[in-house]
Amino acid sequence: MNTITPDRDLVILDAPSNLGLRPPAPDTVPGCYKAPWALRNAGLVQRLGAADAGALVPPRYVATWTPGSGVRNGPAIAAYARRLADRVSAIRGEGGFPVLLGGDCSILLGPALALRRSGRYGVAYLDAHSDFRHLGNSPHVGAAAGEDLALATGRGDDYLADIDGLRPYVRDEDVIVLGVRDEEDLGDFADAGIAYVPGSDISLDDARKVLVRDELDGFWIHVDADVLDPSVVSAVDSPTPGGLGAAQFAELLGGLVSLPGAAGLEVTIFDPDLDEDGSQAAQLADILVSALS
Numbered sequence: 001m002n003t004i005t006p007d008r009d010l011v012i013l014d015a016p017s018n019l020g021l022r023p024p025a026p027d028t029v030p031g032c033y034k035a036p037w038a039l040r041n042a043g044l045v046q047r048l049g050a051a052d053a054g055a056l057v058p059p060r061y062v063a064t065w066t067p068g069s070g071v072r073n074g075p076a077i078a079a080y081a082r083r084l085a086d087r088v089s090a091i092r093g094e095g096g097f098p099v100l101l102g103g104d105c106s107i108l109l110g111p112a113l114a115l116r117r118s119g120r121y122g123v124a125y126l127d128a129h130s131d132f133r134h135l136g137n138s139p140h141v142g143a144a145a146g147e148d149l150a151l152a153t154g155r156g157d158d159y160l161a162d163i164d165g166l167r168p169y170v171r172d173e174d175v176i177v178l179g180v181r182d183e184e185d186l187g188d189f190a191d192a193g194i195a196y197v198p199g200s201d202i203s204l205d206d207a208r209k210v211l212v213r214d215e216l217d218g219f220w221i222h223v224d225a226d227v228l229d230p231s232v233v234s235a236v237d238s239p240t241p242g243g244l245g246a247a248q249f250a251e252l253l254g255g256l257v258s259l260p261g262a263a264g265l266e267v268t269i270f271d272p273d274l275d276e277d278g279s280q281a282a283q284l285a286d287i288l289v290s291a292l293s
Helices: 031-041 044-048 074-093 105-118 148-152 183-192 204-211 246-258 279-292
Strands: 010-015 051-055 097-102 121-126 175-180 195-198 218-224 262-268
Touching: 010 031, 010 044, 010 074, 031 044, 031 097, 031 262, 031 279, 044 279, 074 097, 074 105, 074 262, 097 105, 105 121, 105 148, 105 218, 105 262, 121 148, 121 204, 121 246, 175 183, 175 204, 183 195, 195 204, 204 246, 218 246, 246 262, 246 279
Parallel strands: 010 051, 010 097, 097 262, 121 175, 121 218, 175 195, 218 262
Antiparallel strands: none
């Protein structure tokens, strides 16, 4: 088990990809690509005292998709995952703790690939949704942000789930899903042997049992902003009641980051288009500062 924890060596990298989402309305694109700007405007980089690694610009978003045509923007997502993996590896190689500002949940493939290249890593997956859609449980897949955990655990087309022949990037037994509230999909996790804690009754011990094990070299932390209750942050594409409060989330995230082997984290799905006055971006930045400082 890698015992390095981030301390103050936080390095922020923008990963503003919206490639994994469906259009929120005709002739529009998902606004989550603006989230890094909103969080930076709230002073996140300076308040964390983090190094700034800039941004990795994603390919063009293409809205056109029909059932049966594969994953929306799939080749572009795969190409972006490779480049993002290289950037994450470079940050870690210089002793930094990467903090990725997304973007949608499909950016998970980048760090998952980076860590798989160097060893065996787990994932703490904080999300209101399972993101575990694949052809084994659905008639078709379309938006990678709804299947990124399936892809990361080896379920999906080779060009996404088997980059560099490294399927799976994360083993089922090395994942814990925290805060999930789409309970109709929990049977899939049980069948796969993926640990999960639904709702908001979560303790750090739940995660420690899965992620702090001798078999693992460390773990990545995925944060979808919709793990927070909509009363805290509602500027997400699928707000779902019953989520974590601000203080509870900050305590959980801070605890995860402090565990032995924490290798980095990503923040996804926050949509500034749904936050007209910027107050929710400021709230989310406050929570992240509380968790990471």
